[in-house]
Amino acid sequence: MAALTTHSTDHKTNTALLTFKQFGCTRDSRVLFEGIDFDIYAGDVVQVEGPNGTGKTTLLRALTRLLPDYEGEILWRGKTLSHAHYDFLSQLLFIGHLPGIKKTLTPRENLAFLSSLNGTSTLSDIDDALAQVGLYGYEDMPCYQLSAGQNRRIALARLYLTKALVWVLDEPYTAVDVAGIKKLEALFEYHAKQGGCVILTSHQPPNIRDLKHLSLTDYSGGDSSSASVIEGAYDE
Amino acid sequence: MAALTTHSTDHKTNTALLTFKQFGCTRDSRVLFEGIDFDIYAGDVVQVEGPNGTGKTTLLRALTRLLPDYEGEILWRGKTLSHAHYDFLSQLLFIGHLPGIKKTLTPRENLAFLSSLNGTSTLSDIDDALAQVGLYGYEDMPCYQLSAGQNRRIALARLYLTKALVWVLDEPYTAVDVAGIKKLEALFEYHAKQGGCVILTSHQPPNIRDLKHLSLTDYSGGDSSSASVIEGAYDE
Amino acid sequence: MSNSQSLSATLLSVFRRDLVIAFRQRSDMLNPIVFFLMVVTMMPLGISPQASTLAQLAPGLLWVIALLACLLSLDGLFRTDYDDGTLEQLILSPQPLYFIVIIKALVHWLTTGLPLTLVAPLLGVLLALPSDGFIPLWLSLLLGTLTLSFVGAIGAALTVSLRKGGLLLSLIIMPLYVPVLIFGASTVRSAVEGIPYTGALAVLGMFCALALMLAPLAIVGALKMSVQE
Amino acid sequence: MSNSQSLSATLLSVFRRDLVIAFRQRSDMLNPIVFFLMVVTMMPLGISPQASTLAQLAPGLLWVIALLACLLSLDGLFRTDYDDGTLEQLILSPQPLYFIVIIKALVHWLTTGLPLTLVAPLLGVLLALPSDGFIPLWLSLLLGTLTLSFVGAIGAALTVSLRKGGLLLSLIIMPLYVPVLIFGASTVRSAVEGIPYTGALAVLGMFCALALMLAPLAIVGALKMSVQE
Amino acid sequence: MGWQWFHQLGSPRWFYEKTSRWMPWIGAIALILLVVGAVWGLAYAPVDAKQGNSYRIIYIHVPAAFLALAGYYIMAIAGAVGIIWQMKLSYTVMRSAAPIGATLTFIALVTGAVWGKPTWGTWWVWDARITSMLILFFLYLGVMALQGAYQNQNTANKAGAILALVGTINIPIIYKSVDWWFTLHQPATLKLTGESSIDPSMAYPLLIMIAGFYGLYAWLLMHWTRMDILHSEQKTAWVKALVSSK
Amino acid sequence: MTFQFNSLIDFLNMAGHGPYVWASYAITTIALVTLVVYPLMQKKQIIAQIRRQQRISNPPE
Ligand code: HEM
């Protein structure tokens, strides 16, 4: 646990980008996790960990305020998130379980639209980004003709276009092949080195230097009977 | 490639369960793969491999005849699949990208329905299977209140109930945590030892003894110009 | 082994599940009725509140609206099953899809056509339908909505893999509904006018039998085709 | 930096995308019209083929059916965006959702209400609408369908996270549609009867202005609530 | 397998090459018939006693109505053949038949409406035949919309074929129902002139026009099918050779 | 068989029914011509597309 609160990266500034203070989420009166104190600095890559159903997705959605009910506080550059909401949104890129790809559009059209939501990009930028994720030659195919992994890759191509500081990614590796994952990890490291931060969930251990871990099992609500039962079931 | 055609498992019978003969698939007049000759025996666990968009899902769907257009032949116990279709279906369990879980039903109801499609199971069997996949205590929650991984686990619980010989699983590890994957792999090995066979796709290398590989990159259509371009993009 | 699994057990399980889903979202079950009720209330607002005018229109209006209510509830018949992959599982079941499909259409009728039929007399009162019309209205709707469910299921199956099926479904199905509408409405009108209506009712019965037998074939074909998209 | 991204560029991109989607599935754009046409066809079959009867019903029927056509096309307004996660992305965009929502409702009107208005005179011919009624029909539908699109979008936003929204949506929205229906139909009726109709038309215009301003607020709230499910 | 190969690959090319020899002949015959029939009907056929010159519309109205109906069956049969024998060419014919049939239905409806104005004083009446024709138009639109909605060609074909077949069972039912409904409820105030025996001097041009429309239909069907073949076979060697030889 | 009208004006007018008759024939002609032309235009596009692809796949030496 000590490793979580002392930070070993050296390129960070003094104030954290994001600060969780006594942060906790409750769903259906079941405490998922509580009392999280955690700082995320520029240059961090944070993996939110925990077995299925511990609340990783819930945490990410609360952070992006898609789910506004939580306990404790989240600070964005020292200011309460609800006050700095606009400023935070303009620095945020979120890719969830559902990536927002329209099947009738082509990869190029999809990416152009998604990237226009937080930034302007030229057409050649877009084509470059698609080429980066291995979709060269597929730019003009309707997306329903692409495979599961190819569709995910379109959403991930946003990472090459965005200027957002904070990347929040819920299981970005889903359906992506080995070469793709390797490339993504290099990108995360690069983004961190540039002064951004990445918060991701994954059940595959990412191969990233200086990865910080936020393990939800450490914070899981102790008093909830069902939660402990599940852990028992996992470990058998 | 030699490893693919000589089989090193020892508990197999003489005739293969499934035989691919000069098997190939074409989508939109682009050859995905062709000329596959491959035997699957009782006791085999086969991983279909290949980067995104090479046609793994297509192969599995063609095998289950959800996609009836393919070239070459598939034999089920020596008979053409289209003739032995009923016999094959009664020995098949397929779990695709979409697992068939109804969000308004509870895990117990979902599993009861899905398992009734190819076999009868008692209620206590169903509860046991749910406990096996770590859903003890969640049996009566509506599924929209479960996490991504928990929903996948319901579908995977069918594996504990079915008596089908052939398991066809498209990315079964999606959203499942590390402990869950370990348990699944043990189950696959057990099923293989019992004389069944498992055909799965995954981008994570499964940790299974005697795993056979069917790598689609070896069979990918050579004359298709777009395919070769893409491979170039991957390898950069 | 699963070979010994009897067909009836699977069918029962499909039947039970579809009913449970319908009842769980209880508001959905009431929806066709509420739609029926609402359009019926709109008609006087749009046209004329006079009882004499309404009485003349009642047989036709009630039937047209019942038909629309059926039509609009069709979209969900296979849609959710397609979206979550259940349809694939049904197709891959060793049990014949033909019977499964019959069960599903039947449940659709039980949860839309039947309740609609049950409340129709009430709406007849709202539209000042003469009292002679009530029993024929009831009988014609009973037979007619069953036909509508089965014929409509063909359209639902054909459009299930399309992303925006709703109105395309109407376009496909409405021409096929015309004969049912004609005989349904004229059963009620004949009764109101004192003409014997058993002939028209018999034709409705014939349509129903035809639909019960032939529609499942088309539905099975359409569903198998849809999963290939 | 993305801060410098101007609002108008995002709005333009939303506008263009929604139109492209509508045009790509070109048949979808025709659907409301065809639905309109079909229900109009059914009315004579259900009620009476006589021109004199039909002429009397025409104003009300045309309006009720146009309203239904609008209503039924609403379901897809936010549904597909919700299903594939686009809605989350729109909410997380630093641009105000208020304007994005206006654009989306506007595109909905351009692809349903407007074409419906354009073909309405043709359907007036089918229902033997007297020639005095055509211009008021046209004007009232123009203002009315715009209102319907905006008001309907509230219902679409409220029901977007429910699995079977279709009929529930009708239930929520129809009461809100009633005032529009009443004034719309009476505009046409007055014109046919030779009474001045500008008053009713003015009220429709007022509804329209009100909806354009207030509905987006409700829609934004409803959408934000829907993603929390 | 051998047969499948023959159906799937052999036929379109065979069709394309054969029809390029037939089409000029069929087109020429159809054109001559149409021109002769139209000129005769418009200028030389006698004036109708009751309806005056407006009846001259019959020379396009009736042939169009005939072929609109026949076209639906052609489309449905092509669809059935496609489903049963998995024949690509047959689906192509089905796809082509839909817009042609819909256009002919549209012509019948519009010319009928225009005819109605001078004859009945109104553009539209609800009458059994007219109503049936309108419903036929919807059936065509449905098939076309369904085919257009699917992006996968294979699925689009099957969907269209299934709907066309369901429609064929329904067309006679629809016609009978509508007919029964109107004879029951419509006082016989309006009658198309159909029953009254038509004078031979008026009938000859009509027969010529009908023959001309049949020829035109055949020509159009081939024309559309050939275009469709070019489109769906554009990756094959023979189409490439064909294009580069031009 | 005789020409039924006294003059060309007469022929065009058709005793008042001219507009209806000529409108019908005109609409029919337009619709039929569309049926003929539409595939021709598509064919042109397809051929251009094939040509383009051929040019890409075997560039001139
Ligand atoms: C919108 C209006 C109309 C439509 C949709 C329509 C439709 C049809 C159809 C479908 C047929 C062919 C039926 C068959 O042969 O099986 C037909 C035939 C015919 N129509 Fe019309 N019609 C319309 C208006 C009129 C009018 C106004 C007239 C003349 C007053 C007319 C005169 C005829 C005649 C003479 C035939 C030939 C009947 C026969 O050979 O048996 N139609 N029409």
Ligand SMILES: Nc1ncnc2c1ncn2[C@@H]1O[C@H](COP(=O)(O)OP(=O)(O)OP(=O)(O)O)[C@@H](O)[C@H]1O
């Ligand atoms: N409906 C379709 N129509 C045309 N082409 C398709 C269709 N679906 C998939 N394809 C193409 O087929 C190829 C293989 O797709 P498939 O889904 O089988 O890939 P996959 O190996 O499962 O990939 P992934 O690892 O991303 O799941 C893809 O390149 C895709 O472009």
Ligand SMILES: Nc1ncnc2c1ncn2[C@@H]1O[C@H](COP(=O)(O)OP(=O)(O)OP(=O)(O)O)[C@@H](O)[C@H]1O
């Ligand atoms: N809408 C909801 N209503 C009530 N409870 C919910 C809801 N969604 C999720 N939960 C509960 O919250 C818990 C955490 O869910 P969450 O989706 O955050 O898990 P997760 O850590 O992302 O799991 P996974 O690894 O499977 O994606 C689960 O146990 C689930 O039962």
Ligand SMILES: [Mg+2]
């Ligand atoms: Mg999750």
Ligand SMILES: [Mg+2]
């Ligand atoms: Mg796949």
